[in-house]
Amino acid sequence: MHRGELSKVLADGVDIRFGAQVSGLEQDEGGVRVALADGRELEAEALTGADGIHSAVRTALFGELPLRYAGYTCWRGLARVDQPAGPGVLSERWGVGTRFGMVPIGRDLTYWFATENTPAGGVDGDALAEARVRFEGFAEPVGTLLDATEVILRNDIVDLAPIPSWGRGRVTLLGDAAHAMTPNMGQGAGQSIEDAIVLAVCLGEDLGASFRSYEAARMKRARQFVDRSWSVGAMGQWENGLARWARAWAMRLTPESVMASQLTQVFRVLVPELRSAGHR
Ligand SMILES: Cc1cc2nc3c(=O)[nH]c(=O)nc-3n(C[C@H](O)[C@H](O)[C@H](O)COP(=O)(O)OP(=O)(O)OC[C@H]3O[C@@H](n4cnc5c(N)ncnc54)[C@H](O)[C@@H]3O)c2cc1C
Incomplete structure (x- = not known):
């Protein structure tokens, strides 16, 4: 799907404020205050940092983390x-x-x-x-x-090497901010959308607890994609002749049933995570 078309579908009916670059945040038991680069401040009960691989929200929570x-x-x-x-x-x-x-x-x-x-x-x-x-x-x-x-x-x-925590208090991360992966499995945006669905399902009265339940439900699967995307990419980029010959044979000899079962793992969307988050 063309990214522009996906953006249009997602933005339909949503109030988006452009030109609001987050530069820092503070939180206490009452809520979260977000500082914008132009000096304005926004207040909210909670914050989801879906601000991509260079996430300012992640940096505010955990400091600057190097990309690989x-x-x-x-x-x-x-x-x-x-x-x-x-x-x-x-x-x-x-x-x-x-x-x-x-x-x-x-x-x-x-x-x-x-x-x-x-x-x-x-x-x-x-x-x-x-x-x-x-x-x-x-x-x-x-x-x-x-x-x-x-x-x-x-x-x-x-990509971002897997991080041990996605949030603190009334703040959590979503998408590339939490688990930027190499694009070798075509799953970066897909996993971000899965995050959003599980987060929506987990939201309850206690926002901090809801965020921890969302993180617990999502971290393992997202990490699997970060790791697998990294290895698939490394293998695809091999230069050594013998390694490439073995790779070609391994691909030819892999039964279709194994390929199909791997695809099922990729697209077996959400059911286990929704169950672990307490939903049937
Ligand atoms: C070469 C390449 C190929 C890819 N191919 C695929 C593919 O085939 N399939 C797939 O699923 N994924 C693919 N991806 C990955 C995909 O692009 C990302 O995983 C996806 O865009 C992540 O979505 P996101 O909403 O988390 O972050 P982003 O799409 O990066 O969106 C972050 C948003 O936050 C905003 N923002 C950033 N900083 C701030 C700030 N300080 N304050 C306020 N707003 C801010 C940005 O303007 C942007 O709107 C590919 C990536 C690359 C590099």
Whole structure:
């Protein structure tokens, strides 16, 4: 799904205040006071920090935590191409320390991503020209996708090593603020949405207790995705010839039933967590 369309659906009917950059917070038994960068202050009974991988709320709670660079950079783009790998097919090709994936997202649009092992901090003059040079060795439809690309981004791939606690008192974290993961399982936004659903279910009169119950229900599963995404990414970026040969055989020999059961784990959405939070 195109991120802009998801944002539109989520924002529908919600009161959003733009230009309100959180810079710090204080809390006591009565509530939370949030300081904004422009000097204003906001008060609330409780606070959910859903402010992304560089979360100011997380920093206010636990101090500055370093992010981990995974060793590769990602170019991702939107191309005006319909179903390049066949109807409904997502596909990923693995090279030597490089990968190229494509995902149809409807209305004649395909989202593509490509990674390469490279030092952190690189900047492109022309990201599309850079991607053409780096990924020209991949077979079609890669060239067609690059030719039809309308938007392109480059990001170093980083995550947040699992943290032992997501909140304190009347404050909790949600999404990347709590568990930023590498994108190798396509689960960062999905896990953030799962957080939101479990949080909504856990909310009761005592907000601090509700937050702790939400955190207890979610931390284990989110951590599994952080760890698995990191390992899947590391394996996808292998350069050693023998390791890549063994990887190709392991993929060929993995029975479909094992793949299906792994997918069920990914999409077995929420039931165990809702049960552990006391819901049937
Ligand atoms: C290359 C790449 C590919 C990815 N592919 C996928 C994928 O295929 N599938 C998937 O599910 N996920 C994917 N992700 C991950 C996904 O983008 C994130 O996990 C998801 O956006 C997290 O949502 P979030 O709401 O927690 O944080 P964000 O989307 O980062 O939103 C945080 C919000 O907080 C705001 N904010 C930040 N700081 C402050 C502040 N101080 N005060 C107030 N507001 C603030 C920001 O403006 C923003 O609106 C990918 C990520 C990358 C880098």
